[in-house]
Amino acid sequence: MLDWKLHLIFGLLLTTGIISFFYFFQFEISVEVLISLVIVTMFTSLLPDIDLRKSKIRDFVSVISAATISFVFLFLKSAEWYLSIVYFVVLYLFFKNIPTKHRGITHTFKFSFLFSLILSIIFYFMFNLDFQNFLMWFLIIFFSYSLHLVLDKI
Numbered sequence: 001m002l003d004w005k006l007h008l009i010f011g012l013l014l015t016t017g018i019i020s021f022f023y024f025f026q027f028e029i030s031v032e033v034l035i036s037l038v039i040v041t042m043f044t045s046l047l048p049d050i051d052l053r054k055s056k057i058r059d060f061v062s063v064i065s066a067a068t069i070s071f072v073f074l075f076l077k078s079a080e081w082y083l084s085i086v087y088f089v090v091l092y093l094f095f096k097n098i099p100t101k102h103r104g105i106t107h108t109f110k111f112s113f114l115f116s117l118i119l120s121i122i123f124y125f126m127f128n129l130d131f132q133n134f135l136m137w138f139l140i141i142f143f144s145y146s147l148h149l150v151l152d153k154i
Contacts, residue, residue, distance in 0.1 A: 002151050002152070002154075004046055004049065004055065004056050004057070006151070007045050007046055007049075007147075007148050007151060008042060008045055008046060010045070010147055010151060011041050011042065011044070011045025011046075011144040011147055011148070012038065012041060012042070012045075014041075014140075014143055014144055014147050015037060015038065015041040015140050015144060018136070018139055018140050018143065019034070019037065019136075019140075022132075022136055027132060027136075033133075037136075037137070037140055040119075040137075040140065040141060040144075041140060041141075041144045043057075044115075044116075044119075044141050044144045044145045044148075045144040045145070045147065045148050046148070047106070047115075047145060047148075048106045048107050048112075048145065048148045048149060048152070049102075049106075049148075050100075050106060051100040051101065051102050051103070051104055051105075051106050051107075052100075052102050053096075053097070053100070058095075058096065059096070061095070062092050062095035062096045063092060065091065065095050066087075066088045066089075066091035066092040066094075066095060067088060069087070069091055070084040070085075070087045070088040070091065071084065073087055103152070107149055107152065108149075109146060109149065112142060112145045112146045112149060113142060115141075115145065116138055116141040116142035116145060117138065119137075119141050120134055120137045120138040120141060123137050124137075
C-alpha cells in the first residue's frame with residue numbers, strides 16, 4: 001500500500017501529462033485554471049482514502065466540514081462565538097471518528113466515474129466552462145482518482 005505522498009506525486013505527474021496533451025493541441029490554459037487543476041488533482045488523488053481513519057485527507061475534510069458548518073451556524077443563528085467553537089470540536093470529532101470500512105465504496109471505479117462527473121458538472125456551472133474545458137476537468141478528476149485505485153492494486 002502506497003502512502004499519501006506517492007499518491008499525490010503520481011496524481012500530479014498524471015495531471016502534468018494531461019495538461020501537456022491539451023496544450024500540445026493549442027488549447028490555452030490560464031494560470032488560474034492551472035492552479036485550480038493542481039489543487040483539484042491533489043484533492044482527488046487522495047480522496048479514496050477518506051475511509052481510512054488515519055488518512056491526511058480525512059483530517060483535512062473533517063476540519064473543513066466542521067469549520068464550514070460552525071461558521072454557517074454562527075452567522076445564521078447569530079449565536080455566541082464560543083458556541084461555534086463547541087460545535088466545531090464536536091463536529092470535527094464526529095467526522096473524524098465515523099466508522100468506515102477501508103477500501104469500500106470509495107475504492108470502486110463506478111464511484112470514481114460518478115464523483116468525477118458530478119464534480120465536473122459543478123465546475124461547469126461555477127466557471128461557465130465550454131465543452132473542451134469540461135472534458136479536461138472531467139479527465140483530470142477521473143484519472144487522478146482512478147490512478148489512486150490502480151496504485152492501490154499494485
